[in-house]
Structure formats: structure tokens, C-alpha cells
Amino acid sequence: MDKEPSFIFSGIKFDRKRFPKDFERFKDKKENKDLKENPIFVESGISELEEGKKSAKRRKRKSMVTESVEGFCVFNTSQSVIETEQNDEAEDEFSQKKKEVYRQLERDAVLRKKHNIHVSGNNVPTPLENFEDLRSRYKCKQYLLRNLVELGYKEPTPIQRQAIPVLLSGRECFACAPTGSGKTLAFVCPMLMQLKHAVKDHVRAVVLCPTRELAAQTTRECKKLAKGKKFYIKLMTKELAKSADFSKLPCDILISTPLRLEFAIQKRKLDLSRVEYLVLDESDKLFELGFVKQIDFVVKACSNPSIVRSLFSATLPDTVEDLARTIMHDAIRIIVGRKNTASETVKQTLVFAGSEEGKLVALQQSFSESLNPPVLIFVQSKERAKELYKELAFSDIKVGVIHADLSQAERESAVDDFRAGKTWVLIATDVIARGMDFKGVNCVINYDFPESAAAYIHRIGRSGRAGRTGEAITLYTEEDIPCLRNIANVMSQSGCEVPAWIMSLRKIKWKKHQPKRDSIATIPQDMEE
Numbered sequence: 001m002d003k004e005p006s007f008i009f010s011g012i013k014f015d016r017k018r019f020p021k022d023f024e025r026f027k028d029k030k031e032n033k034d035l036k037e038n039p040i041f042v043e044s045g046i047s048e049l050e051e052g053k054k055s056a057k058r059r060k061r062k063s064m065v066t067e068s069v070e071g072f073c074v075f076n077t078s079q080s081v082i083e084t085e086q087n088d089e090a091e092d093e094f095s096q097k098k099k100e101v102y103r104q105l106e107r108d109a110v111l112r113k114k115h116n117i118h119v120s121g122n123n124v125p126t127p128l129e130n131f132e133d134l135r136s137r138y139k140c141k142q143y144l145l146r147n148l149v150e151l152g153y154k155e156p157t158p159i160q161r162q163a164i165p166v167l168l169s170g171r172e173c174f175a176c177a178p179t180g181s182g183k184t185l186a187f188v189c190p191m192l193m194q195l196k197h198a199v200k201d202h203v204r205a206v207v208l209c210p211t212r213e214l215a216a217q218t219t220r221e222c223k224k225l226a227k228g229k230k231f232y233i234k235l236m237t238k239e240l241a242k243s244a245d246f247s248k249l250p251c252d253i254l255i256s257t258p259l260r261l262e263f264a265i266q267k268r269k270l271d272l273s274r275v276e277y278l279v280l281d282e283s284d285k286l287f288e289l290g291f292v293k294q295i296d297f298v299v300k301a302c303s304n305p306s307i308v309r310s311l312f313s314a315t316l317p318d319t320v321e322d323l324a325r326t327i328m329h330d331a332i333r334i335i336v337g338r339k340n341t342a343s344e345t346v347k348q349t350l351v352f353a354g355s356e357e358g359k360l361v362a363l364q365q366s367f368s369e370s371l372n373p374p375v376l377i378f379v380q381s382k383e384r385a386k387e388l389y390k391e392l393a394f395s396d397i398k399v400g401v402i403h404a405d406l407s408q409a410e411r412e413s414a415v416d417d418f419r420a421g422k423t424w425v426l427i428a429t430d431v432i433a434r435g436m437d438f439k440g441v442n443c444v445i446n447y448d449f450p451e452s453a454a455a456y457i458h459r460i461g462r463s464g465r466a467g468r469t470g471e472a473i474t475l476y477t478e479e480d481i482p483c484l485r486n487i488a489n490v491m492s493q494s495g496c497e498v499p500a501w502i503m504s505l506r507k508i509k510w511k512k513h514q515p516k517r518d519s520i521a522t523i524p525q526d527m528e529e
């Protein structure tokens with residue numbers, strides 16, 4: 001009904017030339033009204049909306065060109081009816097587009113809710129329904145889709161569903177998703193897709209990891225995903241950092257720890273000014289005091305104004321978010337589940353061990369009753385790692401150890417032996433607490449209480465990865481009790497039961513809990529040889 005032109009006003013046209021101001025006022029009002037009524041449009045789907053508006057405007061202009069007479073013209077009825085109809089058509093098309101944008105926004109919201117994805121930022125791209133979307137929406141190359149199938153990845157994980165389209169749209173992001181939830185693929189896949197093919201003369205993507213072991217693992221993952229396509233993917237080794245001539249070394253993707261990269265930039269004159277992608281993996285660790293200067297240096301060296309930067313971690317403190325915001329442009333924030341929580345697939349328990357002596361007895365007893373390898377044991381320092389290693393090696397358990405005092409080759413072989421099942425138990429410091437992906441670790445034992453809630457989340461996250469179940473046991477003594485509540489909070493947030501008395505302890509502000517502990521050693525020195 002409302003589309004029928006009123007009889008009285010049919011054929012009457014407003015003389016725009018004579019009353020330009022009035023016309024402008026009228027036009028503005030209508031457009032403002034549209035925006036006010038549809039605030040979501042201002043935030044999301046704006047490009048499609050604008051495209052709709054533009055095409056409607058284009059059509060309007062076209063119909064005006066055909067006008068023979070302007071001004072009040074009661075005899076021009078048929079011409080104006082045609083024009084009104086054309087305008088209506090354009091309006092219709094515009095409102096159809098608008099509806100479609102709304103429908104898409106609703107579908108996006110449903111998909112995000114289903115996968116517990118929370119986003120904030122402008123115009124967040126639609127999450128992936130499946131890996132097939134990579135081909136249909138983003139023209140993903142066959143080699144990559146084939147590699148996903150070969151790796152056995154049937155469906156994207158929640159972080160992959162959202163982070164991949166965000167990065168493919170050229171948007172910067174900071175992403176927080178649980179340990180073992182596939183964050184590596186979430187940043188490697190869009191990187192390979194965007195780089196398209198290899199070039200030989202400059203570094204195009206940089207991934208920074210806090211440890212050499214993680215950098216090596218990420219390089220391997222990257223190569224697996226790039227299989228069948230000639231990309232130059234390089235791990236920054238000590239040798240490369242010391243002696244490579246980067247101007248002659250073809251390198252599309254460079255994976256490094258911050259220190260080695262800083263060294264290479266300074267000493268080897270590594271030019272990062274054309275880097276298109278920069279990923280800070282385990283970003284909260286990289287923003288800690290020991291790294292922050294190097295990170296700052298690398299971020300500045302990656303001076304390409306159209307660079308896309310992204311931050312990934314399972315823990316993202318507000319302070320890091322605030323810092324990240326200062327360097328990122330219009331970034332999208334992606335949180336899977338709740339921020340700073342442990343993986344829900346890990347069964348977590350707290351065990352009171354009384355004293356240091358009690359811890360060793362408890363560990364040896366539990367191993368003699370049942371040992372379900374692979375088991376990872378975390379201790380507070382390299383000295384304690386060495387001590388515990390001697391104790392366990394002495395009791396005939398196939399045990400390995402990794403800490404910062406070992407040579408690179410020894411560190412690698414400790415990790416390889418554990419991966420290959422040659423050792424059943426690996427004793428470690430926090431050096432491998434982040435990012436390391438050991439297949440099927442059945443149990444993580446926090447022999448020494450973790451230094452922070454974040455350390456706890458990352459340590460126990462070496463188990464229960466990629467949807468598998470796992471177990472985490474945390475031993476504590478009297479001196480750990482003041483920090484118990486913080487760990488208990490993490491446990492209860494991920495659905496584990498915690499004794500009421502622990503939950504009623506006072507919360508403390510906790511920086512680094514590394515109390516001085518009694519030595520683990522029980523074996524007399526002369527028996528060690």
C-alpha cells in the first residue's frame with residue numbers, strides 16, 4: 001500500500017535547483033535516521049551496506065538524467081511514476097541487502113556462541129563453518145587443503161574459525177585460546193595463503209617465539225603445512241644469526257627467538273622493512289621484562305606500514321592487552337572460552353606433600369604404584385631439575401631432563417627422546433612449559449609449585465591437547481599455601497573440584513612465587529659416580 005504514490009502528489013517533483021538547502025536538509029535527515037535506527041550497521045557489515053547505498057545512488061542519478069522537465073509539473077505524471085518505481089526498486093534492493101547483512105550477522109553470532117568465541121572490534125569477519133570455507137570464501141590453494149586433510153584436521157578449532165578470517169582480511173588481532181587448541185595453524189594458515197608464492201629477495205613474515213624449542217617446533221609445523229609448495233621457511237639458528245648473509249638467503253618466513261633476531265638485525269644487517277606479517281606467539285611471555293626491549297627493537301625493524309601484526313597466547317593479562325593496543329591498528333580481539341583459564345580436558349588435583357622430603361617420597365611411591373607414561377615433571381630451577389634427575393635415574397626410571405644449562409644438542413635430544421618414547425618421564429624447568437606439543441602426555445606433575453597462575457596454565461596445558469584428556473597433579477608444601485587460592489581459582493574456573501577451605505583462603509597479589517626450597521638430593525655425593 002505505502003508504495004502507491006499519493007494521488008494528490010503524483011507527478012509533483014521537488015525543484016532541487018531552486019531549493020537546494022531544503023533538499024539537503026531533507027536528504028540528511030533520511031540518511032541519519034537510517035543510521036540511528038540501525039546502529040549495528042555502523043559497526044558491522046558497513047562495506048556491504050555502503051555498496052548497497054552507492055548502487056542505489058547511482059541508479060537514482062541515472063533516472064534523473066532522463067528527466068526532461070524539472071520543477072513542479074502536474075502533467076509529468078507517467079515519467080515521475082517510472083522514476084518513483086525505479087527509486088522504490090533501488091530502495092528495495094538496498095533494504096534487501098540490509099536484511100541479508102543482518103541475517104549474516106545473526107548467523108555469525110550463532111556460530112560464535114556455539115564455539116564459545118568472543119570477539120570485539122569493528123567489522124569482525126564471519127567465522128569459518130569448516131575448512132571448505134577456505135576454498136569457497138578465500139580461494140585457498142589445493143596444496144594447503146590437501147595438507148590439512150593429510151594432517152587429519154577435519155574441522156577448524158574455535159580459534160582457527162575466527163582468527164583465520166580475521167588475518168585473511170588483513171586485520172590485526174590479539175587472540176587468547178586455551179593451550180593445545182591449535183593456535184599455530186590459526187596464524188600459519190593465513191600467512192601461507194596471503195604470501196601465495198615464494199620470493200627470493202626479502203623476508204616477508206616473522207614469527208617470534210620465547211624459546212628455541214618452540215621456534216623449532218613452529219618451523220616444523222609451518223613446513224608440514226607448506227608441503228608441496230616451494231616456500232623458504234627458515235628457523236633462526238645460532239649459526240644463521242652469527243654468519244648468514246640474509247641479503248642472499250631466500251627466506252619467506254623466518255621463525256626466531258627475540259634475542260637471535262635482534263642479534264641478526266644488528267650484526268648481520270637483516271632487513272625486515274618489507275615484512276608483511278609479524279606474529280608474536282606466547283605474546284604475554286614476550287612482553288615480560290626479559291624480552292620487551294628485544295620485542296620493541298624487532299617491532300620497530302618491521303617498519304612496513306601495511307604490516308599485519310598478531311598476538312597469540314593461552315594467557316593474556318590486561319596489561320599486555322593495553323600494551324598491544326598501543327602498537328596495533330584497529331585490532332580485533334578474539335577470546336575463546338574465558339580469558340586466562342586452563343584447558344577443560346585436564347583433570348587437576350592438588351596434593352599436600354608436607355615438606356620437600358615428603359614430595360620425593362610421594363612421587364616415588366606414586367611411580368611404584370602406577371606409572372602411566374609419558375609424564376612431564378616441572379621443577380622451579382635448573383639446579384632442582386638436575387637433583388631430581390639424579391634421584392629418579394637412580395631408581396631405574398627411564399627419565400630425561402631439560403633445562404637451560406644443557407647444550408642445544410642436549411636439549412634437542414631430551415625433547416626428541418621424550419617424543420619418541422625412549423624416555424617415559426621428562427623433568428623440566430619452565431623452559432618447555434609454553435607451546436611445546438608432545439603427543440599424548442598423560443600426566444603433568446608440578447613437583448614444585450608454579451611461580452604464577454599463568455605458569456600453571458601453560459605447564460598443565462602440555463597435557464590434554466587437541467581434545468585429548470589428561471591429568472595434572474600439583475604438589476604443595478606449607479610455604480606454597482599463601483599462593484594456593486590463585487591456582488584453586490584456575491582449577492574451579494575450568495570445572496575442577498577444589499576443597500572449600502582452599503577457596504576460603506585470602507587472595508593475594510602474587511608476582512613470582514619462587515621460595516627457597518630445601519635440596520631434593522638424598523643420595524650421597526660419592527655414590528653418584
Ligand SMILES: Nc1ncnc2c1ncn2[C@@H]1O[C@H](COP(=O)(O)OP(=O)(O)OP(=O)(O)O)[C@@H](O)[C@H]1O
Nearest residue numbers: 153155156157179180181182183184314435437466
Ligand atoms: N583443526 C585441528 N584438528 C585437529 N587437531 C588439530 C587442529 N589444529 C591443530 N591441531 C593439533 O592440535 C595440537 C595443538 O596445537 P598447537 O600446538 O597449535 O596448540 P596451541 O593452541 O598453540 O597450544 P599452546 O597454547 O600450548 O601453545 C597439535 O598437535 C596440532 O597438530
